[in-house]
Amino acid sequence: MGLRKATPKDIEKVVEIEKTSYTFPWTQPLFLRELDNPVSRFFVWDEKGMVVGYACYWLVEDEAYLANIALDPSWRGLGLGRMLLRESLEKLKREGVEEVVLEVRQGNKTALALYRSAGFRIVGKRPRHYEDGEDAWVMRLKFQEVGHDRAGDYRKAYGEP
Numbered sequence: 001m002g003l004r005k006a007t008p009k010d011i012e013k014v015v016e017i018e019k020t021s022y023t024f025p026w027t028q029p030l031f032l033r034e035l036d037n038p039v040s041r042f043f044v045w046d047e048k049g050m051v052v053g054y055a056c057y058w059l060v061e062d063e064a065y066l067a068n069i070a071l072d073p074s075w076r077g078l079g080l081g082r083m084l085l086r087e088s089l090e091k092l093k094r095e096g097v098e099e100v101v102l103e104v105r106q107g108n109k110t111a112l113a114l115y116r117s118a119g120f121r122i123v124g125k126r127p128r129h130y131e132d133g134e135d136a137w138v139m140r141l142k143f144q145e146v147g148h149d150r151a152g153d154y155r156k157a158y159g160e161p
C-alpha cells in the first residue's frame with residue numbers, strides 16, 4: 001500500500017514504534033493531536049495493512065519542518081525509511097513546499113546518511129539541543145537545489161565528521 005495519511009486507528013502502532021525508537025518518545029495524546037493539527041502532515045507507511053513507519057511534518061508557508069520519522073525496528077534496513085522519506089517529501093513538494101528543515105542527533109549516523117542521500121545539507125548546529133545534552137545538526141533540503149552540495153563551507157567552519 002505504501003504512503004498514506006495517518007488515521008486514529010494507526011496511533012496505537014505508531015506509539016509502539018515510537019517507544020522502541022526514542023529515549024524521549026512522543027506520547028499518544030501528542031500523536032492524536034497531530035491528526036487534527038492544521039499545520040501538520042502526518043503520514044504512515046503501510047505494508048499490507050500493517051503500519052511499519054511514520055513521518056510527521058509541520059508546515060509554515062512554503063517551509064516544512066520534519067518533526068518526527070521512524071521505522072519499526074524489525075522493518076529497518078530494507079529501504080523503507082528511504083521510501084517513506086522520499087514519498088512524503090514528494091507530497092509536500094506537490095503542495096508547494098520549497099524547503100524542508102530538520103534536526104538530527106550528531107550520533108545518529110543512520111539518519112544522517114539517509115538525510116544526506118535525500119539531498120539534505122547541514123546548515124547549522126544546536127549545542128546540547130537534546131534532553132541528554134547531545135548536540136543536533138540542523139539540516140535543510142531545498143527542492144530546487146537537490147543534488148547540489150553546499151556543505152563544504154560548513155564542514156570547514158565546524159569540522160563536521
Ligand SMILES: CC(C)(COP(=O)(O)OP(=O)(O)OC[C@H]1O[C@@H](n2cnc3c(N)ncnc32)[C@H](O)[C@@H]1OP(=O)(O)O)[C@@H](O)C(=O)NCCC(=O)NCCS
Binds near residue numbers: 069
Ligand atoms: C532513520 C530510519 C527512519 C531509517 O529507516 P530504515 O528503513 O532503516 O532506512 P533504509 O533501509 O531506508 O536505509 C536508508 C539509508 O539509511 C542509512 N542506513 C540504514 N541502515 C543503516 C545502518 N545500520 N547503519 C548506517 N546507515 C544506515 C543508509 O544510508 C541507507 O541507505 P543505503 O541503503 O543506500 O546505504 C530508522 O533507522 C529509524 O527509525 N531510526 C530510529 C528513529 C530515528 O532515528 N529517526 C530519525 C530521527 S532524526
